[in-house]
Amino acid sequence: MSDPSEMSNVRILGDFRGDPSPSTLRLALAQVLPSDAESRPSAPDQSTAGKEDDSDGAELAMQKLRLYAQTAASQGADVICFPEYFLTGAMHSSWKAVRERQEPVAAHPNPEEDESHWLAQVAAIARESDIDIVAGTVVELGAHHIPHRKDAQHKTGGPGSASKESSDSAVASKTGLRLRTKDSSDLLFNTAYYITRKGEIAAKYTKRNLWHPERSVLSPGHPSSHPSPRLFNIETRRGLRLKASMLICWDLAMPEAFRELLQPSDSRDGPLDGPDVVFVPTCWYATDAGVKGLRWNRAGEAAVLDSLSMARALETESIIAMCNIAGPNWPNGGDAHSFQINDNTKDEDLPIVGVGHSSVHAPFLGCVGKVEDGNEALLLAEIDTKLLADARDTYRVRYDLADAV
Structure with missing residues (x-):
């Protein structure tokens, strides 16, 4: 177990009030730095950085996962979600290093039973902490694309x-x-796992919509090569049963990715079936807009994340739990507007700057909780899931989509 003094160092935003009702879902989002944060260069494309042994970074990341999971559990959270690339690292060099140290995923048919596998470690933490864990994402080696x-x-x-x-x-x-070529064993994929408080893998999802810079290193998942359930069932300690889904980062910008989570129900005249909550591990920085975007609006990416999360909540009539990566502040302690951009500034000259804005959004309620900055934090937010039935009865999006099928 983590030392209570360590838990006190975790910045907690939001709280859970009183005893939860049977229909209350308590969520925790761990907005934390990626495991390779200490070795990251000031500009995003310096690919030679971070090539030193990253085992220490991975070990520290697992310790942080344990700390945040146990802290969230001590606060009463049902599920904790970590951000994209948290355990693997967010640099291209960190992803490429996976080829040198990892066997293809096919070599581990039951990873949660292999004590040396990282998933077994997360499963043990979930059992010890009595909390469900969305373990962010990891870059995996696999020849099954x-x-x-x-x-x-x-x-x-x-x-x-x-x-x-x-x-x-x-x-x-x-x-x-x-x-696919004759030798596709070196392909890299970005995958999220949902691990229950019993230490079982409830679901996994491989990212299908890659952000442009990712495409030079990673391959997208596809239903034929990386089958994953659109919906999977979760159950809280209080017996609340919900349908959940997972998507990753740039999927958030694709309405079709969320539309695919909806499927015909058993009732011929009824609405489409779909998730009650969608977990979205994310790695999104303030400078992802590039020089062109920053010239127009230095806070543009924060606005994008907020608006997309709310839009997807309404479109799917579900709760959207988007957990973003933490990141550095603007250089020299200045704000966004103190960073000079001129006609000679190129995208590769931009620093990596955190935007944060990890959030929980829901129909009717809008933003239930949000981290306003890019620093590390544990966000707590609770929702009475009864509102979902009211929202679906009011907006009837799933009914309209069922009629269109």
């Missing part, structure tokens, strides 16, 4: 066409999809 049949539609053929190799490169450039 199958390209979608439509990937090849961008290719050209016939006399005078480019070679197959250059055509494949063009497809990858346009779509961000890596085509």
